[in-house]
Amino acid sequence: MVASEFSPKKVSESSQESSRRSAREIIPLLLELILPHSVVDVGCGTGIWLSVFKEFGIEDCLGIDGDYIDTENLQISLTEFLSFDLQKPLQINRKFDLVISLEFAQNFPIDCAKLFIDSLTNLGDVILFSAAIPSQGGTYSLNEQWPDYWVQHFQKNGYVVIDYLRKKIWNHENVEPCYAQNLLLFVNYNCIEKYPSLHREFKNNSISQLAIVHPQIYLKSFSIAEKKLQSINLSSFISLIPKKLVEQAPSVVPTIREIRQQLAEFLLTIPTESIESIYLSSVGKAHQMLLDSGIKGEQLIEAEQQFVDSLVANIARGFDEPRAIQYLLVAMLYRQAYHLPLTYDFTRVPLWFLKEYLNFILYYPGYFQEIKEVEQYYHHIQKLVNYVNVSLFNNQNSKFWQNVASFVVKSINVTPLYFSTENLRVIFTKGAELAELVLTAKDYKIDYTFPERPANLKKIRLGVLKNHFLPHPETYNTLPVFEYLDRDKFEIILYVIEVHDHPLEQYCQSRADRLTKLPNDTHSQVQIIRADNLDILFIATTFLGSLVLHRLARIQTTYFVSPATTGTRNIDYYISGNLTEPLEAQAHYREQLVTINGTGFCFDFTKEVDAPTIQLNRQILGIPDESVVFISGASFFKIIPELRVTWAKIMAAVPKAVLVLYPFSPIWDTQYSKQFLYSNITTFFAKYGIEKNRLILLDIQGRSNVKECLKLGDIYLDSYPYSGATTTVEALEVGLPSVVMEGNALRSRTAAALLRELQMPDLIANSEEAYVQLAIALAQDSNLRQQKSAEIKQKMQQPPRFMDSRSYSKQMESLFQELCRQKFNSGK
Known part of the structure; x- marks a missing residue:
């Protein structure tokens, strides 16, 4: 929620009176340093502080706040109040002796911070300022920051900080803890000598410890956190909400939104040092249930979008931000990883959070909702793969990086990359290299040298590798590859992971010399295929993971069943058609591109036996x-x-x-x-x-x-x-x-x-x-x-x-013979 949605009607009378009491204690101390004839309060609310300045004889006062202020409740006259949207540049053609802005700046999104400070410094040379620190809490806080953050903004405008008031009011019973904790003076350095008392305090000033927490606020933050935790009713929530609830019951969306908001506020309220123990409790389970509920598939409402914008600005600062993990946990509830300006620095992610973080950055929801979202996903995965690839390459003996890389290789989803218009060669090559590094660390023997091929072999030994030969587009367009090859010139071995004894599988087997069912473990699969001493292995699926990274045959090929390059070093050729490939097509492949006349692929549906079971009109x-x-x-x-x-x-x-x-x-x-x-x-x-x-x-x-x-x-x-x-x-x-x-x-x-x-x-x-x-x-x-x-x-x-399967088989026959001739320098 942003400042423009704040309503002073929600502020209790006791809160207003505590502000009045605080002003009556602080203003006399301020008047010891400066004797202003005019005061402007930016974010004045109902004008309580200005009304107290009037009690001390300062009549030239102006209060500025948004149009949400109920002017009937003003403590100053209507002519002394200016309604203005303070997320826009404020230009008033006059200067004031004193500018104040108290516990207000944190209500704006982070990208408005510079603009707001510019507005303050345009109004005068002396500024009394306070803003909420992290975890201080507040319904409308979007940019809680430590004082050094605001000091840097003021310094860019030539203002210096004077920490004079806090030590005088720290333990004062009539002063609100937020003022005792946050109140600072900022003075235009070029004008400071005009104010002798301020100049003296500036020379004696110590700003080595600006970030301090008042005991009452520290205790209050725990109290708020406990109440919020109780209000969420986590145990009930966890037991009742199944995965993808939003899709199953759209009517629950408002309730899930409310629970998400409560959990987000709670996570931002708790002290940073407590985040691990709290997340490892039922809070973490509730967090995961929200991620699984499907709520992120719903369009953000306006208030949520503004809230997320403030989170994004904090996340962009990376792990140097003290509350980086809290901001991430909250952002995870609202946006996908590829929507966020993430810092890829896994070494700074706490181990208790690392798995959840990796799951988050690798997660693909199954659909895209927004224009250009596909390209966002592409650039996200590209950066991720590059980062993990370089990190593992530079730390190959590191168990940490071996585990991280293994997790990434196992979990990454490259299918959405096919929906991008980008050239996928680099990213797929980097992905394959990363997978190779992972396998090498696990002692897989990726490379292999085959014995010299006997000169008297009459047949080319061709292997065709697939998951299965059930009715499936992959089967219908793999069958023509070998269906009508000359069996006097080719020995054909089919390799599958699954055997189903389906009629189509039986037919495919009849068009080969044998069908071999491979075991499930990669080591055994590699040994079995290598033992067959293949001349060519035709890889007809994209779902065999680490197996296809290995050298399994003297020549290894694939085709359009992989919609882009595999990026794999040990696949030698990508077979396509001259009608399918553009000019300069080789730039898209790590493999050597070879083309045949036509589309480069073929379907044989002649063995299809199913009949229609529906009637539509x-x-x-x-x-x-x-x-x-x-x-x-x-x-x-x-x-x-x-x-x-x-x-x-x-x-x-x-x-x-x-x-x-x-x-x-x-x-x-x-x-x-x-x-x-x-x-x-x-x-x-x-x-x-x-x-x-x-x-x-x-x-x-x-x-x-x-x-x-x-x-x-x-x-x-x-x-x-x-x-x-x-x-x-x-x-x-x-x-x-x-x-x-x-x-x-x-x-x-x-x-x-x-x-x-x-x-x-x-x-x-x-x-x-x-x-x-x-x-x-x-x-x-x-x-x-x-x-x-x-x-x-x-x-x-x-x-x-x-x-035309028969014609296509003959094209492939000629191509296989030519590839072998080039490889073995023979006419086969």
Whole structure:
């Protein structure tokens, strides 16, 4: 809460009287040093201090405060009060003999501190000032600081500090402890000789110990903390709130917000030296439950945003800030790590907090809410990986850094990086190097020298590495790699982690010499594959972790199942297509890029046996017959905020359009925040005047059901910057005109490559504006849609190379032979 929300009506009469008593004791001491004829009080409240100055004969008084002050309660005349927003620069064309501002500066966000001090120093040369210190407490405190902080701000304006009053009032029973603790004088150094008494005190001044805590305030802070802790009712809270409660029961959001605020205030109130013991109690459990509740997925309300802004400013000071851990604990309740200006200095994180801190900085909530959030995540992970990589490299024998790096490698989620437009080569290479350092420290033998290949071997021994061969896009586009290889020229070994005896798995096994189930531990997996003395290992999955860091075959390759470079030193080649890769594509890969003609990937759905189990039509979904239906099967995760805005622009330009999404594919995940996606998209839609009922979310499983769903559509909208492959192929299979955008890397070019293969480049956009205009043009011209649909259906019947498994196998056969020829200098 900021100062402008403060209401003096909430201040009790006893509090006002204690301020009056304090003023009556302090002002006479002040008059021994300076005899002012005019006084201005900035943050005057109802003007109590000014009314006491009047008692001492000083009539020229001005009080300044916000428009929240009830002028009926003023202790000064209305003509002596100026209403002003003090978060803005204050300019008054006069100077005052004395400026006072008492227990007020802490109520502003930290980024207003300089502006506020500038306003004070513009008003006069002598300033009586006090502001709350850390943990002093206060409902509206946003920037509690030790006195040295304010001294530095005043010094920048040429003011010196005089600590004269505190020693005289420290134990005075009529003086409030906050004044006894915080009251300081600041004087313009260029004018100090005009005030002999002030000049004398300045010469005798000692400022070596400005940061002091009054005993009564110290005891009060514990009392406040205990009351706040009791009010939160932690035991009840912990026992009642399950994970993701906010998603399951949106009606509890206001209650969870209130509990979060209470816990935040409590954490900022407790003394720093007590934070460890308190966090390791039920407070830490409550903190974790709030993190798990899903409340961070809710948009911050205005007061929360202002509160978080003040936290961010304190966090930016890093671990030099005395209450850094408290600020972090509170910020964790409101924002993700990639929203905060974190200091990557793990050695300064207390060990009792280190695991929770690492979990926090590595956490990805499963979706992005705000524009440019993807890039924030990218830069956050980039800095993190660089920092841990360098730290472990420079401290390879350190158990601390080995443990930290191991935790990071195990927990980091790189999938969201695919939604970025950045070149991922450097960050993925650094990540792979970090993983190698971790394995090396654990005595893994990453490198391996194979015996010389016998010259009389007639067959190339090819291994294909996957998790499983169940029905899955990875299986359908891995099968063509080996399905029709010449068995007189190739010996094929399939390696899997899981065996299911599924008909598709059985068919895949029939197209190879054998299928080997690997054990679960990496050491054994490495030994088994190396023992097979492979010529080539084709890595057909991204989910095998540390195994693919090893040298397992003489030649190791991968392809578009990894949407970007693996960054791995021991993967030699990345296989792609000349229609998919841009110019200068090698800059995106650590591997050597090799391309074949076409898209570089192929699907074989001919072994698919499932039939549709759903019946859908427009009437069932309540879609009017005259509506244009945009449809997309882009994954939940690919629908980033920028894409939501683009789709909103399209929908706004086509008033009768409906958008149908089926984004909940089990390929990506098994649990989705469905309510979040609906709420977030409709929020974007509302900004463009689009009604909620024009968005339909469906949960469709299975390719046959997906194609039934696609028949509802008029136009397919591909995702960007991470485009579709399987989902776009499915749209093309039913003849849907597809709007795609082409980017600068493979992951943003797969759908465009499909259309280029069909020789339909007019459906490819190269910018958001072109994407929107293309979608609108198709929506407004039914003849154009029909023409494009007929053209797609005709070309998909041929079939195109990306659906021709036999042709693709022959391309891969030639490529494998060429790679072996280069490696072994033979004709095989």
